[in-house]
Amino acid sequence: MRRQIQRLFRRLPATSTAPTLPSPKGGGELPGPCLELPAGLGDGQNAGMAGDGNGQAPEPPLRVESREELVYLLGEACELEHGLLCEYLYAQFSLKRSVQEGVTPEQLARIQVWELAIIDVVKQEMLHLSLATNILTAIGAAPHFERPNFPILSRWYPPDVQIALVPFGERALRHFMFLERPEGMSLRDAEGFGAVGHMRPLSNDDPQLTGGAEEWHTVGHLYRGIERGLAHLVDRYGESDVFIGPPNAQATTQVFEWPELTAVTSLASASSAIEIIVEQGEGARGDWVNSHFGKFVGILEDYLAVRRADPSFEPARPVIPVFLREPPDVDLVTLIEDPLTRRVADVFNAAYEVILQVQSRYFVHHGETPDELETLAKTAKHLMNWTMRTLGPIMTALPVGPQHTGQTAGPAFEIVRPAFFVLPHRDAAWKILRERFETLADVSLKLAEDPGLTGMKQIATNFQGFASDLRRHLTARAAVPTS
Template sequence: MWASKSNARWRRRTETVYRVRPPTGPAGESVAMAQMTKIESGPDRHGRLAHVLETRAGQPADPEAPLVLEHREALIYTLGKAAELEHLVLCQYLFAAFSLKQSEREGLTPEQVALVEGWHHTLMQIAEQEMLHLALVQNLLTAVGAAPRFARPNFPVPSRSFPAAVRMALIPFGEVGLRHFAYLERPEGYEMADAQEFAAIQKAVPLPIADADEIGPHLQDFATIGHLYRSIDEGLVHLAEKLGSDQLFIGPSSAQATEVHFRWPELLAVTDLDSAHRAIETIVEQGEGARGDWREAHFGRLIGILDEYLGARTADPAFDPTRPVVAALVREPESELDAPVISEPFTIRCMDLLNAVYEVLLQMLSRYFAHTQETDAQLRTLANVSVGLMQDVIRPLGGLVTQLAVGESRPGATAGPSFELFYAVDYLLPHREAAWTIMEERLREVAELATRCRDACIPSFLVPLSRVTDALRRHADKLASAH
């Protein structure tokens, strides 16, 4: 029953392919990304078995056939990659939103300020939905018996982390960034090019397809984010048939995050195939749109912003809504990729402050999803403090650091939030009493760093840094009271 429903869903999403034409006129013309030409393709070319057989026979594999997930370990590995992907996409949207100018003092007209505020609001809404998606993936991981996954590669992301067509990068607001974001969020079957800056990936060698008898999981090619999640949906159905639904969904229901503690009505507990499917549908439909209706999904909203941006640039070629932000790091990158390193001491201190708060936030979320003996009140405190740190600390710091100079490596450039993780760690603090002590202790240490930043700042940053300092102390007190 479930298998036939899932296969039917997959066919409905892939029988029709739409080709999106790139813009051909000057920037002032309407963006042609929504002009589509229908291409028919048969449903029989899809499916896990057909994908493997075609590849073994030397035929070109269908690029949007479901991934091969033959055992729980492969499913957990793939869900982990989905969690990393949602986490990185979230950081990308935040970086772009924080790079926008905010007032007439930065050279904008009142009309332009209103336009930019609308773009900032939309990007932050999309980022909030990416947080929801990250939480839903944690629920899926928990449901099949796995630990939460909040670890991810640092930026710049090594090329081996994802398929060649899925590039993660911190990009300031602008045409390049908007085209890249739309490319990542495009619906299955949409043929469109990434921004030119990412065009070289098209020459990459495809990743190997997993064999049905392969015991070790590995990264497989997926063309879109929707393609990844449809594969996970197919894998869940397949494993439920193979193991039995009760044997597949073995995680404790009490460890599921829901709207009881977080504010998203769509955050549902995953306990069986039906709820797993609904969680995946929420992620896919918010990103690419439901049944081809993408205008209110992330993809459509990004295309709308791009249209407005190109129109505004045509009306006023001098219009520049973006601060001179670059993705600069506090420390040399761990990957083989180059990145500018900040040399201005005050910028380093403020960036480390943002990164340290971000680290504590990940620790608290990990503790929430892998809690042991916490009471309902303590779980509510973890959720409230996590959301509070995002709103009261990371958001204002994100807007502040984009006004701070990088230093001699990039004269005239300012630093964007790099979301730099200090070291590779899973962020799970496994022992309840120790975990709460460590989280409170770290928040108070971070509050002391915020105090030093406030005392060393120029007058225009005094108010926001004072509010950040007060918020950190307030949230540390909440943790202390709860345990």
């Protein structure tokens, strides 16, 4: 099997062997990566990285000469984190849930271990998006939760950075590894993903009064460019004139669960936030075993072992990403035909949209009390942990329609009205959110009447709880006399 997995690194130099852990039998932890690694990577050195003699040209530095370019790059970083988050959720939602779906109890146990590993990565991607948004806020910009619809191909980002919704399996895992690979590592993307064309790096005589796209190849490359850009602007303008945004408008560990989530107020705190993002994604300066990249390597290795024992093993449902309506920025999408599936997908898209509205309101809040801010944070967390985690697998069990026999509906995370994400006026925002949750609760309760959708009843209860929390604050606020 080692020769099989070594193909993952077929463009890398001479190898040495990393330590291995025994593969558990049904349940338990994932095995540690036991593939043959590029020389030095297994012992924490940066061998195999760009510029160290492996034949790969050094990745070009990003050029940041203005706050506007920095905001542009941070916006791309937020879109990238958002896109990765949706990719990983899609793979998670595609996983089979019971032995009735054609897997053995032992195989189902492995699937559950893989899902837990993906959930850990998803939580860290949420942290990364929050940290990137904190940096945006710190330099005076608005939160950026918009993104193109899927698939996000080379029209939006550098040609070799492509994001699409793929069910769990070897292709998805190879693609995830490519996106999370350490900066400078030479690794091919999965089948069907390939760079189209080339970008021209900015030259020193390019004007940069407005922000624009630059050539970056990995998540780490983008964030290191942002870090150097921050340092350059601090050298030019001074720290107090770069970090001008309000710290109290940022997400912190006081109301969110992550101890790493702190306000960005200086170059040091911005660099610390970037270091967390890069280390969790690709690893700490060459030690990637516990990073997102390393976790996907471990999952792929375990998956290939199960497939070798049973070549017919399929851990994922036959999902394809489906839309309710044709988006303006993507061609040739699959539209849902089944009426019941359309209604569930509509709830999914609306719930996804309201998550973005709640998050946006948190970052642009003005006038909320600490208790109200805690409610916004709790609502966003519970929407992800309670509602979406239940709703996603419900949707992926439903048919697409008669034109796609045997295929089930994968959520496309449709972006419908980007401008509606930001609710800038406090009282109106809270009333809109309460109204939205009440509507979602009513629709979910009606769907729960279908014998195959009884799980929608708990989702309706969750929506009712969110609406009740918001209503409580609105009632308390209305009782306060105005001067």
